[in-house]
Amino acid sequence: MNKNVLLVDDDMICNFITETTLNRLGIAKEVHSALNGQEALDLLNSYFLGDVSIPDIIFLDLNMPIMDGFQFIDAFKKLDFPKKEKILIVILTSSINPKDLEKAKSLGIDHYMTKPVNEEKVLALLKN
Amino acid sequence: MKVNQELDRFVYSTSHNLRSPLMSVLGLINISRKEVQNKDCSRLLEYFDMMSTSIEKLDHTLKEIVDYSKNARQDVKIEKIDLQETLQICLDKLNYLEGAHEIKKEIIIDGGNIIFCDPDRLNVIFINVISNAIKYRDINKKNKIISITVHTYPFKTSITIQDNGVGIFPNYVDKVFDMFYRASDKSNGAGLGLYIVKETVDKLGGKISIDSEIETGTTVEIDIPFGGRSTK
Numbered sequence: 001m002n003k004n005v006l007l008v009d010d011d012m013i014c015n016f017i018t019e020t021t022l023n024r025l026g027i028a029k030e031v032h033s034a035l036n037g038q039e040a041l042d043l044l045n046s047y048f049l050g051d052v053s054i055p056d057i058i059f060l061d062l063n064m065p066i067m068d069g070f071q072f073i074d075a076f077k078k079l080d081f082p083k084k085e086k087i088l089i090v091i092l093t094s095s096i097n098p099k100d101l102e103k104a105k106s107l108g109i110d111h112y113m114t115k116p117v118n119e120e121k122v123l124a125l126l127k128n
Numbered sequence: 129m130k131v132n133q134e135l136d137r138f139v140y141s142t143s144h145n146l147r148s149p150l151m152s153v154l155g156l157i158n159i160s161r162k163e164v165q166n167k168d169c170s171r172l173l174e175y176f177d178m179m180s181t182s183i184e185k186l187d188h189t190l191k192e193i194v195d196y197s198k199n200a201r202q203d204v205k206i207e208k209i210d211l212q213e214t215l216q217i218c219l220d221k222l223n224y225l226e227g228a229h230e231i232k233k234e235i236i237i238d239g240g241n242i243i244f245c246d247p248d249r250l251n252v253i254f255i256n257v258i259s260n261a262i263k264y265r266d267i268n269k270k271n272k273i274i275s276i277t278v279h280t281y282p283f284k285t286s287i288t289i290q291d292n293g294v295g296i297f298p299n300y301v302d303k304v305f306d307m308f309y310r311a312s313d314k315s316n317g318a319g320l321g322l323y324i325v326k327e328t329v330d331k332l333g334g335k336i337s338i339d340s341e342i343e344t345g346t347t348v349e350i351d352i353p354f355g356g357r358s359t360k
Contacts, residue, residue: 010310013156014148017159094150095140116155
């Protein structure tokens with residue numbers, strides 16, 4: 001499927017698991033990681049500069065230091081970004097707080113997965 | 129109502145911080161299983177190392193929760209404390225941390241080595257603050273140092289723990305004592321460490337403040353009334 005992927009999680013091991021799983025499925029083309037929302041925004045700015053490819057999918061954790069997942073979504077929405085609406089944001093979290101799911105929905109994020117990343121769910125998501 | 133909301137927040141945040149490393153271990157088991165099924169065991173040791181890291185993270189969070197609970201529930205217990213010995217034991221305990229050996233540590237005690245305080249609570253304060261100073265050392269500095277200065281007065285003990293680490297951004301300094309607040313990706317706990325320190329100092333009737341400058345370092349100042357009780 002050759003997707004460019006951006007992984008945003010302060011847990012590097014989680015980013016590793018997601019990347020390995022996507023590679024196993026043959027989905028990932030170019031994978032970049034950010035340890036918090038601010039780093040992810042900085043990476044998106046470097047996409048503008050053409051340093052790296054624009055991501056097709058962003059796997060986003062919610063609970064992160066410096067800038068959390070919800071703050072990232074707010075900031076992302078304000079970005080003026082070519083083909084921004086084509087980027088799929090998937091929340092990937094350990095949270096079992098139903099309020100997080102509600103908040104994600106209220107921010108217009110429909111794709112919500114609990115960790116660890118699940119091959120079947122990823123495949124189902126990309127088929128749709 | 130407020131208590132319930134705070135309890136909810138505590139339960140969900142804690143469960144998240146406990147689940148997160150557990151889910152990493154589960155993810156690593158899933159990857160390992162698939163690779164073993166494909167007769168590829170070349171990376172298993174690497175995965176075991178990552179599992180160990182995640183389990184240590186989980187253990188760290190559990191210890192933070194126990195410290196928090198102990199401080200909230202246990203009465204203050206005053207004992208005679210040898211400051212030099214207590215600080216040295218704390219430094220020895222933290223010597224296993226990555227980078228601890230690279231840092232020069234100095235202990236300066238002025239005005240008497242014996243105080244009367246709660247030894248368990250004093251340990252919690254020292255361990256948390258000094259471990260932060262080690263964890264957030266500036267790897268670019270050749271001469272890394274943690275300086276612990278204690279002045280004992282007739283009615284209080286003043287402790288200053290100063291490092292020349294990476295420092296904290298000014299907009300985060302006010303928040304570092306908040307529950308579950310993490311100012312850095314390097315934080316491997318639940319963001320409870322300095323919150324517990326603040327709660328512990330409060331329980332002893334003391335005061336704590338933090339001053340930090342990026343690339344210069346961080347200074348934590350703690351005043352504990354004599355006998356670990358509020359003078360108010």
